[in-house]
Amino acid sequence: MNKSAILLFAGLCTSVLASPAPKNIIMVVGDGMGPEYTTAYRMYRDDKSTAELEWTIFDHLLVGMASTHPDISNGYVTDSAAGATALSTGVKTYNGAIGVDINKQPVQTVLEFAKLQGRKTGVAVTSQINHATPAGFSAHNVSRQNYDAIANSYFDEKINGQFKLDVMLGGGWKYFIRQDRNLVEEFKQSGYTYVDDMSQLTQLTNKQPLLGLFADVGLPWALDLPNTPRLPALVKAAVKQLENDKGFFLLVEGSQIDWGGHSNDIAAAMGEMHDLGLTLEWLSQYVDNHPDTLFVVTADHSTGGMTIGARGEYNWDPEPLKHLKSSPDMLGKQLVDVSNRVDLASEQLGFALTKEEQQQLTVIDSHDPKVFTKAIKTILDKRSITGWTTGGHTGIDVQIFAKGPGSELFSGHRDNTDIAKTVFKLLGKK
Ligand code: MG
Ligand code: ZN
Numbered sequence: 001m002n003k004s005a006i007l008l009f010a011g012l013c014t015s016v017l018a019s020p021a022p023k024n025i026i027m028v029v030g031d032g033m034g035p036e037y038t039t040a041y042r043m044y045r046d047d048k049s050t051a052e053l054e055w056t057i058f059d060h061l062l063v064g065m066a067s068t069h070p071d072i073s074n075g076y077v078t079d080s081a082a083g084a085t086a087l088s089t090g091v092k093t094y095n096g097a098i099g100v101d102i103n104k105q106p107v108q109t110v111l112e113f114a115k116l117q118g119r120k121t122g123v124a125v126t127s128q129i130n131h132a133t134p135a136g137f138s139a140h141n142v143s144r145q146n147y148d149a150i151a152n153s154y155f156d157e158k159i160n161g162q163f164k165l166d167v168m169l170g171g172g173w174k175y176f177i178r179q180d181r182n183l184v185e186e187f188k189q190s191g192y193t194y195v196d197d198m199s200q201l202t203q204l205t206n207k208q209p210l211l212g213l214f215a216d217v218g219l220p221w222a223l224d225l226p227n228t229p230r231l232p233a234l235v236k237a238a239v240k241q242l243e244n245d246k247g248f249f250l251l252v253e254g255s256q257i258d259w260g261g262h263s264n265d266i267a268a269a270m271g272e273m274h275d276l277g278l279t280l281e282w283l284s285q286y287v288d289n290h291p292d293t294l295f296v297v298t299a300d301h302s303t304g305g306m307t308i309g310a311r312g313e314y315n316w317d318p319e320p321l322k323h324l325k326s327s328p329d330m331l332g333k334q335l336v337d338v339s340n341r342v343d344l345a346s347e348q349l350g351f352a353l354t355k356e357e358q359q360q361l362t363v364i365d366s367h368d369p370k371v372f373t374k375a376i377k378t379i380l381d382k383r384s385i386t387g388w389t390t391g392g393h394t395g396i397d398v399q400i401f402a403k404g405p406g407s408e409l410f411s412g413h414r415d416n417t418d419i420a421k422t423v424f425k426l427l428g429k430k
Helices: 003-017 035-044 057-061 080-089 110-116 132-138 147-156 183-189 198-203 230-242 257-262 266-289 328-335 341-349 355-362 369-384 416-426
Strands: 024-030 062-067 120-128 167-171 193-195 210-213 248-254 293-298 398-403 412-415
Touching: 024 080, 024 110, 024 266, 024 416, 035 057, 035 266, 035 398, 057 062, 057 266, 057 398, 062 416, 080 110, 080 132, 080 416, 110 120, 110 132, 110 248, 110 416, 120 132, 120 230, 132 248, 147 183, 167 230, 183 193, 183 210, 198 210, 198 230, 210 230, 230 248, 230 266, 248 266, 257 266, 266 293, 266 328, 266 369, 266 398, 293 416, 328 341, 328 369, 341 355, 341 369, 355 369, 412 416
Parallel strands: 024 248, 024 293, 062 412, 120 167, 120 248, 167 210, 193 210
Antiparallel strands: 062 398, 293 398
């Protein structure tokens, strides 16, 4: 080989080995989405007319696994605040901490660093926008419970004189429109476009900074909005609004997979998984069309200790989860004051109730919707053969999924803090 051939060869190697740094980075958190959820989702989406169990978008994007524990002085099981802080700063902390370390000192997040570099930034989530995960990327507070203070900080804390977040989409009227302070008005007066109905998201005509709040606290369950895939709608609008020459950083969260896990509600959890699955399908296409964009997906922890198969049965059956016309929470509310519970429940669940199931509903002597919801969840757990071991979180490793330039850097076994460290590097932090 002569000298120029060697140089050419070396040049080819570098271009193959190190993909250029991405211009846009989208981090996606499936809150509470342990590997049992992505496995169950594969079965939930299985096409029964074929002999194979088809891959889902999660299977196509899988690159690695991550440990999730908080600072070890706090034990091995994390909450979403410490989880988000690890994913956003690369620093382990205590449960409840929002963007602060174990000594309660603020630590820079990847979102803040991206803003400092001149990128646009945003959050698009199905919880309130000041909930633990988005707050862990955008705020610093000793406790996730300080919701009003965290909301205030979205307006009050500036980076280079600019607002931290160019786009905020999710729920949270309760925290942003208060007696003592109306942050929506303050943002509007500072040049933000404000929308409070998701249908407005497709009609935005300018690239002004954007605040969209669509619920008092979290958005309604995906199951209760069957015709409007809600996270895809938020993410499409956020990306469109953030696109610019200098690039953007967007934090996306499927917030309520975790809420389905906490309430041991397999139907709601699968509805949330599908909302996130559709979001990832759209993001995957987006990266095909915008090869300068990376997205990396992970979970902060798993929730509920969900099992695929339970009570000694060697099976799991997603079929009864596929035809619900409303969430078990909504159905519980509907059942309270209705004269014929069995008919309404069959209608909303999409299957005829057995004698035993009818009995379970008719014996209820209560006006508490939660009692009815519990009965519905019990029927669905039994039919689907789903088990639960806790109403809290579990310490199992979670998966990492990625696509786009730099996606290979997330492969293999990692710690959640490695994900933040890699994102910092890709954003150009030395
Ligand atoms: Mg969360
Ligand atoms: Zn949780």
